[in-house]
Amino acid sequence: MSSSLNLTLTDELRAFIDRNCGDGTLYATPTEFMRDVLREKKERLEADELRAGLLEGYQDAIAGRTTTFSGNLKSDMAQFKKRGR
Template sequence: MENAYENKMVKRLNTTLPDPLARYVGEITGKGALYETPSEFIRDLIRRHMEKAQDVERGQINAMLAQSLRENDYSDWTNSDLADARKVARE
């Protein structure tokens, strides 16, 4: 059975911040600040997190591909290799 929270789209967040976090968000948001609104700040955090997760995933894929290239023998197939493959295919 699929988890009820799996693939759930969240369009609105409502959260309570402890005072130190609330002060920080207040300092970096508003007119003339780094972000216009707290929502803009949160969207930027989420985008950065997504990019970081994608970079990690790409790195893992590249590492697996490099490992595969190191570990496998990519020499040309011989007639014997082809005969063995045909035999397995017929079985």
């Protein structure tokens, strides 16, 4: 599914897009360029969230806030949720 979105840009941003589209560039159209920019931004935000979660887990481990895995994931998750973590 796709939909369209109209944007109002500053002259500087429009010129930046135009410089990156057309003959001799990686992108044929401004739409291709903007899709790629948005995909990169989305990936960067997702990576930031993952890093934050990993850091939180690392800090928990350093502080001794760990749990032993019993071998029963369903049971462990129920206990985990019960504790509010």
